[in-house]
Amino acid sequence: MVKLNVNGKTYDVNAEPDTPLLWTIREHVGLTGTKYGCGVAQCGACSVHINGNLVRSCSYPLSAVKPTDKITTIEGLSAKRSHPVQVAWAAVDVPQCGYCQSGQIMAAASLLKKNPHPTDRDIDEAMTNICRCGTYQRIRAAVHMAADLNTKGGRQVATDELLNHTAGLTVVDAGKV
Amino acid sequence: MTLAKKSPKPASASRRKFIISSAAGGGMMLGFSLSFNAQALENTATQVSKTGASGSGAELNAWVVIQPDDTVLVRIARSEMGQGTLTGLAQLVAEELECDWKKVTTEAPTPGQNLARERVWGDMSTGGSRGIRTSHEYVRKGGAAARMMLLQAAADQWKVPVSEVSVTDSVITHSSGKHKTTYGKVATAAAKLTPPDPKGIKLKDPRSWKIAGKSVKRLDTVNKLDGSKVYAIDVKLPGMLLAAVKDCPVYTGKLVSYDESKVMGMPGVRKVVRVNDHTVAVVADTWWRAKKALDALPIVWEEGPNANRSSASIAEQLAEGLNAPEAYAMRDENDALKAIDGAAKKIEAVYSTPFLAHATMEPMNCTARYTADKAECWVATQSGEAALAALSEESGLPLAKCDVYKHDLGGGFGRRGGSQDYVRQAIAIAKQMPGIPIKMIWSREEDMAHDFYRPISQAKMRAGFDANGKLVGVHLRVSGQSINAFLSPVPLPGGKDDRQLQGYYKEPGDAQLGYTFPSLRVEYAMRNTHVPVGPWRGVNTNQNGLYMECFMEEMARAAGVDSLEFRRQFMKDFPKHLGVLNAAAEKAGWGSPLPAGRFRGIAQFMGYGSYSAAVAEVSVSDKGDLTVHRLVSATNCGHAVNPDQISAQIEGGIALGLTATWFGEMTVEKGRMQQSNFHDYQMIRLAQYPKVETVIVPTYDFWGGVGEPTICVVAPAVLNAIYAATGKPVRNLPIKNNKLVA
Numbered sequence A: 001m002v003k004l005n006v007n008g009k010t011y012d013v014n015a016e017p018d019t020p021l022l023w024t025i026r027e028h029v030g031l032t033g034t035k036y037g038c039g040v041a042q043c044g045a046c047s048v049h050i051n052g053n054l055v056r057s058c059s060y061p062l063s064a065v066k067p068t069d070k071i072t073t074i075e076g077l078s079a080k081r082s083h084p085v086q087v088a089w090a091a092v093d094v095p096q097c098g099y100c101q102s103g104q105i106m107a108a109a110s111l112l113k114k115n116p117h118p119t120d121r122d123i124d125e126a127m128t129n130i131c132r133c134g135t136y137q138r139i140r141a142a143v144h145m146a147a148d149l150n151t152k153g154g155r156q157v158a159t160d161e162l163l164n165h166t167a168g169l170t171v172v173d174a175g176k177v
Numbered sequence B: 001m002t003l004a005k006k007s008p009k010p011a012s013a014s015r016r017k018f019i020i021s022s023a024a025g026g027g028m029m030l031g032f033s034l035s036f037n038a039q040a041l042e043n044t045a046t047q048v049s050k051t052g053a054s055g056s057g058a059e060l061n062a063w064v065v066i067q068p069d070d071t072v073l074v075r076i077a078r079s080e081m082g083q084g085t086l087t088g089l090a091q092l093v094a095e096e097l098e099c100d101w102k103k104v105t106t107e108a109p110t111p112g113q114n115l116a117r118e119r120v121w122g123d124m125s126t127g128g129s130r131g132i133r134t135s136h137e138y139v140r141k142g143g144a145a146a147r148m149m150l151l152q153a154a155a156d157q158w159k160v161p162v163s164e165v166s167v168t169d170s171v172i173t174h175s176s177g178k179h180k181t182t183y184g185k186v187a188t189a190a191a192k193l194t195p196p197d198p199k200g201i202k203l204k205d206p207r208s209w210k211i212a213g214k215s216v217k218r219l220d221t222v223n224k225l226d227g228s229k230v231y232a233i234d235v236k237l238p239g240m241l242l243a244a245v246k247d248c249p250v251y252t253g254k255l256v257s258y259d260e261s262k263v264m265g266m267p268g269v270r271k272v273v274r275v276n277d278h279t280v281a282v283v284a285d286t287w288w289r290a291k292k293a294l295d296a297l298p299i300v301w302e303e304g305p306n307a308n309r310s311s312a313s314i315a316e317q318l319a320e321g322l323n324a325p326e327a328y329a330m331r332d333e334n335d336a337l338k339a340i341d342g343a344a345k346k347i348e349a350v351y352s353t354p355f356l357a358h359a360t361m362e363p364m365n366c367t368a369r370y371t372a373d374k375a376e377c378w379v380a381t382q383s384g385e386a387a388l389a390a391l392s393e394e395s396g397l398p399l400a401k402c403d404v405y406k407h408d409l410g411g412g413f414g415r416r417g418g419s420q421d422y423v424r425q426a427i428a429i430a431k432q433m434p435g436i437p438i439k440m441i442w443s444r445e446e447d448m449a450h451d452f453y454r455p456i457s458q459a460k461m462r463a464g465f466d467a468n469g470k471l472v473g474v475h476l477r478v479s480g481q482s483i484n485a486f487l488s489p490v491p492l493p494g495g496k497d498d499r500q501l502q503g504y505y506k507e508p509g510d511a512q513l514g515y516t517f518p519s520l521r522v523e524y525a526m527r528n529t530h531v532p533v534g535p536w537r538g539v540n541t542n543q544n545g546l547y548m549e550c551f552m553e554e555m556a557r558a559a560g561v562d563s564l565e566f567r568r569q570f571m572k573d574f575p576k577h578l579g580v581l582n583a584a585a586e587k588a589g590w591g592s593p594l595p596a597g598r599f600r601g602i603a604q605f606m607g608y609g610s611y612s613a614a615v616a617e618v619s620v621s622d623k624g625d626l627t628v629h630r631l632v633s634a635t636n637c638g639h640a641v642n643p644d645q646i647s648a649q650i651e652g653g654i655a656l657g658l659t660a661t662w663f664g665e666m667t668v669e670k671g672r673m674q675q676s677n678f679h680d681y682q683m684i685r686l687a688q689y690p691k692v693e694t695v696i697v698p699t700y701d702f703w704g705g706v707g708e709p710t711i712c713v714v715a716p717a718v719l720n721a722i723y724a725a726t727g728k729p730v731r732n733l734p735i736k737n738n739k740l741v742a
Helices: A020-030 A084-091 A101-116 A120-126 A136-151 A155-166 B038-046 B085-097 B111-116 B138-158 B181-192 B285-298 B311-323 B336-341 B384-395 B419-430 B444-449 B483-487 B539-559 B564-569 B575-588 B643-662 B709-724
Strands: A003-006 A011-012 A046-049 A053-056 A068-072 A169-171 B016-023 B031-036 B058-061 B064-066 B070-074 B104-107 B164-167 B171-175 B180-181 B240-249 B254-258 B269-276 B278-282 B299-302 B328-333 B345-353 B365-371 B373-377 B402-406 B438-442 B458-467 B471-480 B520-526 B599-607 B610-620 B626-636 B691-696
Touching: A011 A020, A011 B384, A020 B285, A020 B709, A046 A101, A053 A101, A084 A101, A084 A136, A084 B458, A084 B709, A101 A120, A101 A136, A120 B138, A155 B345, A169 B643, B016 B085, B016 B610, B058 B138, B058 B181, B064 B181, B070 B085, B085 B104, B104 B164, B111 B384, B111 B402, B138 B164, B138 B171, B138 B328, B164 B336, B240 B269, B240 B285, B240 B444, B254 B269, B254 B278, B269 B285, B269 B419, B278 B285, B278 B419, B299 B643, B311 B345, B311 B458, B311 B471, B311 B520, B336 B471, B336 B520, B345 B539, B365 B610, B373 B384, B384 B402, B384 B419, B402 B643, B419 B438, B471 B539, B539 B564, B539 B599, B539 B709, B564 B575, B575 B599, B575 B610, B575 B626, B575 B691, B599 B709, B610 B709, B626 B709, B643 B691, B643 B709
Parallel strands: A003 A068, A169 B691, B070 B104, B240 B438, B373 B402, B471 B520, B626 B691
Antiparallel strands: A003 A011, A046 A053, A046 A068, B016 B031, B058 B064, B064 B070, B164 B171, B171 B180, B240 B278, B254 B299, B269 B278, B328 B520, B345 B458, B365 B373, B365 B438, B458 B471, B599 B610, B610 B626
């Protein structure tokens, strides 16, 4: 029996030491927001925070987790989706199928904690999770927006980011051709 | 995505057979027919059930349920896999219903409910970019009929003519100003009225839309932000056990034996199951334990004669097809062979594109439960009814004793369409453990090894020019595998398979070639392999668009004409193709100066009833490293139901197209796929994703698809830009296998 602190709650887990943290969280703790994508730390769908650090939980064995470690999953990131990253994700309508987005949001939250106002290059380097639907442009816009919400606290700034994001889209009534 | 039709007919045929099909492993087809009355579908605006799908609220018709608190439940028959159809269909219903958009929510009828109500919700399958374009009319009529009944109920209550009653955002008022009510208050009375004749329902002019046609936010975002959305892989049922499966790594190979004594003592393991004659599963109390035991299970396979197949031998087989004397000629206009033979100058180029895996982020999975009188599954599927058919066939229970509970998909891209192989596996396991729900999950490795891949092909492109450099003829031949030959029971004599020539059609409306050449011959040489193939988002437009549009670049260079101008010469008969080409060129600033080292490429192509064009801006470093800086795309899908979601689909299509162009290939060695996970089947990441700009140029005179059409112009636009940068064409995908030198 292993003690696990997930989202501020302690769980007694009966799993083998080589069980990946991902499957411990999904099958023993019972939280399924953290996703299985590859099992080899390539895609990042399984991203969680351990003591505030971003970890790809599919490749992190239970034996490496200490009882004092504080694990945060997508379910514990905020109350009622209030984290600036979640607010920005909704404003930009980032998700398509949504399967990778728990991991994307956890990666973005981790980036902003370390670097409250990242440049495009910082985002390139930090946001390496795979999204097969191809939401990358919106992820970038939403990270910038979340940074603005975080550091300047201004709705107006966020609105400007949204306008920047949508500036790429033009609809022209072409009439009959 | 069952059988492709070159020009899909609208639902005008009074009665046709709708084939619900599901292909078993090895390409054997099992299928059966359900009657599908197209006229009855037209009447869905008037069909009411006392029970409804949800059982709460007043059902006005199959599409609209209204609850006393004014909540509007819109029924969505199509599957949602990220493409946004759920929101778009709800917009169309709400537009005609004139309800308060803020009070709209959705629910999905099950395939079993659809069957029980004589398919009142019509075709539930979701593929071929058909989600909106083939159901817009009957869902809008559903909204309009419900509005008419609600207004009539209010008029009856107030004893006034219905012509004096109007509605805005679910609030009904009388012209006198004396009466006011809401949809929720009159819904029960309205549901008892005789529905209007659907033929007499007049739909709004799309140019006057207020809810549809607008970039409203998706309805299905909230639970994707906090992990609360339950995908099929997240399903939990009381007493559930988990299964990990392994299919023979060589397609057409067989399972001989396994030694379960080696794993039965491992933690949590409950049973080892022979799933079918080529698949074995381990069932345990957690998936991780099942997978560990499966990895440890000694298995003997009979790999069979295909174990000696390789990418090299398949390439030889296809190359033979390029030069074989016999091939199916779908188009032969003005004797192109003779014109090219007699031409002063000839050019020829051979291109190739590989097998591609779908690699949805959510691996294949299905939860199934079997008892003697009920078979059920919880599953992510693009075709709930094909899943129902698979469940029935594999369980041996009649359709009426089966049902499928659809979960939104963690990616589809064609993988979760007609075949439903994973549903068959899950119920086959569950059948051996009656009463116990079994959640079967594929590892990523299993998912990569057992797909229905984008078919492999090569193309030989030839053109002739006269002494003045004027084009006299084009001859193209595609040699490669056929999706229909693999999936369909229909014989294809002489390799006659128009679907593999998608995008080169003469007929307008679906995937028409947008050029009139002085002479043209289009051929297909069917060369099938043992590797399973199927529709892969964009299907055959992707490689066919590449072949045509990259060769257009080569022809333009041979003629010494700018690539945009060269195309325009042949597009006089194709104003819509030309419209998007011009829109992309204008937005991208085609012909304007670029920073040093940057180059542009352009392409246009048609698929799924929509017109697409793109301009790419790239640079290639001294070391041969590619950067795609900017990608401008233009699309005409006729009507733009939600412009921001159209843009999202185009942004996504560009990611999928760039991944395929840059990195995508599944190679074969010893009869099996060599790539196993994202380390050797790379996906584009955020850092590599270009700045994408989208121009939508709706002409409001047709309904085109959105999910797939753009992908086919991504590869040629990028490859043509690389040609401009390096002076050398890239003819074999993926780009990563080519040495790019500036």
